[in-house]
Amino acid sequence: MNRRNFIRLAGGGTIAAATVGTLAACGAVGAHYPAEAVEAWQGPVGHTEVRRRAVAYAITAPNPHNLQPWLVDLREEGVITLRTDRERVLPQTDPLGRQILIGHGAFLELLVMALAQQGVASQVQLWPQGELPPALKDWDDRPVARITLQPGGQPDPLFAQVLLRRTPKTDFDTARPVAPEQLARLLASAPASAQSRLHIGGTVAADQLPALRTLCWESAQVELLTPRTMMESIHLTRVGPAEILQHRDGISINTPFVRAVTALGMFDRTQPPAEGSAAYKSAMGRFEGHSRTAMGFVWITGPNTRSDQVQAGRAYVRLQLQATALGVGMHPMSQAVQEFAEMAPHYQRVHQLVLGQPAPRTPHDATVQMFCRIGYPQTEAPATPRRPLAKMLLT
Template sequence: MNLTRRKMIFLVGGGAVVAAGGVFGYAATRRPQTAFLPWERAGGYDDPRMRALSWALLAPNPHNRQPWLADLSEEGVITLHADHDRMLPHTDPFSRQITIGLGCFLELLRMAAAEDGYRTSTALFPQGSSALGLDQRPVARIAFAADPAVERDPLFAHVPLRRSNKEPFDLNRPVVTALLPELGAVVRNGARFGGTVDATEVTDWRALTHEALRIEVETPRTYQESVDLFRIGHIEVDANPDGIDFTGPLFESLRLTGQFTREAASDTTNFAYKSGLDAIFANTDTAMGHVWLVTDDNSRETQIATGADWLRVNLAATAQGLGFQPLSQALQEFPEMAGIYAQVHDRLAPSGGTVQMLSRIGYGPTVGKSPRWPLESRIMNV
């Protein structure tokens, strides 16, 4: 049975209250018990490599896939691999976005090591790489050396508060132009930063990113890739603390009443599907500015460097109290997105190059942490 919007609001606003004290009311308010523990445990390890890794795993990454595996078999060294069970073959067919996520990871690893008094030396793709995708060869070899004089990065202070804000932004609170140079100033790995808060340009970008999102959702295989990663309710999130999490009284109530399941979300005639579209379009349609990174080439090394710069821009936005959410759909490289992809590149890279990242910015509500797998599950030889 489908819920009308009015009934859903009644369920969320009143149903759990009516059932308060009962099993339903208790279950509807449950929160994940273990999925957020890695945020609390960051830095709490004896081995300096583990301390740095415990921070690095908090880095942003596509669909929260957490595609990193660390080999610690060599003393004083981390060898980073990509977890091939965590790729996104339909929306990210060449693993470009996954590689950028690994670049975010490596930059946060470097920051955390420096904060701890260790200098890192990183060799990217020491056995080579493929433009077609990530393979079994290592992504990076990172050597640690104690150095009390290593420079600390002031952006590291904002790591515990960094979020990808997937809520609508405040349409009555503009972002001032003067903030854009402050975000761009932290880029240092070769990407070209750009951004706009001009009302006319933002309106155009809202429409373009809305259309890109529509295409991803209305292309069955790319939409199903996301649905397969839905984690609905606290039990699923604790069991698989990755993917796209849906927790809190609303989603617990819909789960308990059978109104929100992966099967229902896959049914394009279902209320869960239609109301979900309203929610995600509310994000693109309330952007109060947009920022992006463009690179001259699209090598694996450049993608890693882009991830480092993207993390830095995200942390700089956090420092300014800005909401920040990547809108990656327009940059995806599956055939149905080709028209939008070309439009973005015509606008932002008319002389050539690759638009690597695009995000909306604005002021939104405070949002919670993203679930994370325990560090120990990301170590290859434990």
């Protein structure tokens, strides 16, 4: 492409479309990330202390917008205390902090598994100083969990998948249905806690998929068209090796094309794409592709107390580890279960479709905690950046 055509294309909005379309994939990548940004996926290289080794595995846990909202306190001997980094929350798309705490649950499950792999058992106490308040603005530094180390941990077979786990954010292969038998094997990965009140379900039934696919696509449009929720994603976008290495979190984009656009000052991060614009159409095309190629769905439901949210994260990461073992892709379609006002009709709809009942009114009502599409990826999903371990530790 010569320079004249490049600038004309940029002025016409096609570059913006490509950029925001990539953003809509929430982490889609066409070029490799800098090696240092994904070094966590090599395991705890150089770490010998039991707790640090366990945390080095746990930081690979899935979490919303790749914020990695964990603070790990190692100041008490023989104990790991897990807290929330209050600067790493999503007040627009996750105003109640539910998804953030699901991410903490995923971290906690990998932590327990990594300790067990070293022959160490874990006594997990959730909310030792009480649960966090409902409103994000009222959150403080009280711990999510206190993990006391004890002898006698038994390795978990799913631990073999921890460093192989990925979240595919691309279209699935519509020529490869997910067999009911595969779905049953996936759903068999029960939550780690015997006291869990959660339920795991799913479907690959052809007559149920169209309504669920439509729900995904329509709810995604709401997030894109609500300026404050779309800007939350834009503000967390990291473009090119320098930004990715600086932050090692958020939504990373490293394709040469988008890097060139950014270098020329043509990637506008100050406002969301307008409805009907080329950028909007491109982004919707990606959302529609993800939704329409879903070859099945899985979900986690149960009450909605703070403890249940953490347990949902523990169950979710086990599901994804099992999916990895089976060669099945699992990708959260979180929009419909988000609790901001504009999403209310779709929040109601997801509860009707999954549970056959209205959306919850109290923390004790059945709630759809996780809603994910499944299928077979057509390309290998990349590992996503992780912040340095030292940045998350209190020692």
